Each structure stands twice: as structure tokens, then as C-alpha cells.
Amino acid sequence: MTWTPPLVEQIMNEAATTLRRLPAHGPSGHRSSWPRPLRDAADLADCVDPPRLRLRPSPDAIDRLDLVLGWMPWLAADQVKLLWARALGVPWRRICLEFGFGGRTSAWRAWVAALATLSARLTRERVAVPRPYVGALPPDRFLPNS
Numbered sequence: 813m814t815w816t817p818p819l820v821e822q823i824m825n826e827a828a829t830t831l832r833r834l835p836a837h838g839p840s841g842h843r844s845s846w847p848r849p850l851r852d853a854a855d856l857a858d859c860v861d862p863p864r865l866r867l868r869p870s871p872d873a874i875d876r877l878d879l880v881l882g883w884m885p886w887l888a889a890d891q892v893k894l895l896w897a898r899a900l901g902v903p904w905r906r907i908c909l910e911f912g913f914g915g916r917t918s919a920w921r922a923w924v925a926a927l928a929t930l931s932a933r934l935t936r937e938r939v940a941v942p943r944p945y946v947g948a949l950p951p952d953r954f955l956p957n958s
Contacts, residue, residue: 815934817927819945821899827880828899830869876942886933891926898923 869877884892890911897907904916913919 815931815939815941817924817931819941820927820931820934823876823880823942823945824895824899826873827877828896828901830873830877832900833867833869834874835868872944879942883930883934887926887930891922891929894919894923895926895930 887895894907894911897910904919907913908916908919911919911922913922
């Protein structure tokens, strides 16, 4: 199966979601010996939002995240940062400011070029497409309508 830029984008987006779902703390079993602080009503009044339930990623999603992380050495550092920024949902305006692009079109072209470079390398290396994505190719919106 041939890799395409939209397929790479879809897998990168899933990897970013998986990364967000991983626990923020270190390995379990490493805890502090200090007692938990006592909280009173005044302390709790400062809390605006209750803690959110964080859904843990599946082992298969973590395996696909590891696969994506293995692709990153194939790209230049700026391309890696750009791909992760878009996968994490950073707005184009902020990307243009942080990366020094003259406009959204230039940033988009660099992003598509990074996806194309990665998809070409994955095809050349004959990397297998992860099982959930086999036969479920997204529409190729990087090509003009014919």
C-alpha cells in the first residue's frame, strides 16, 4: 500500500491525541512521603474547573505513537516541529509567527512538503500501514480537483 500525505497527517493527528492522553506524571510507585495538604472551603473556592477525566490511550494507539516517533529522524528539525505543531492543533497564524513564514500559504506549503517527504520515505522503506488505516484512506485533498 502506498503512503499518501493525508494518510500521514491522519496518523500524526492520532499520535498527537495519544500523546495528550498519556498520564502527565511519571511512573506509578514514585510518590511523595509528605502528607496530603488539608483543604478548606476558601482553598476550594479558587478552583474554577473540576479535574477532568483523562481517557487513557489503548496499547495499540501507544504502539502507533512509537511508530510515528521513529519517523522523526528522517526529517529536518524545523519540519518535525511544524508537523507536531499542526497535529497538536496550533493555529496557522501562530505557526507563521513562530517559524517566520511570510504567510499562511508559505506555512501550508512547508507543511505539505514535510508530509510528502515523510510519505515518500515510508513508501520507499516499505513501511507497513498500521492496521486501522488499511483500506480507509482519507480523500487526497492536496491534489487539485480533476
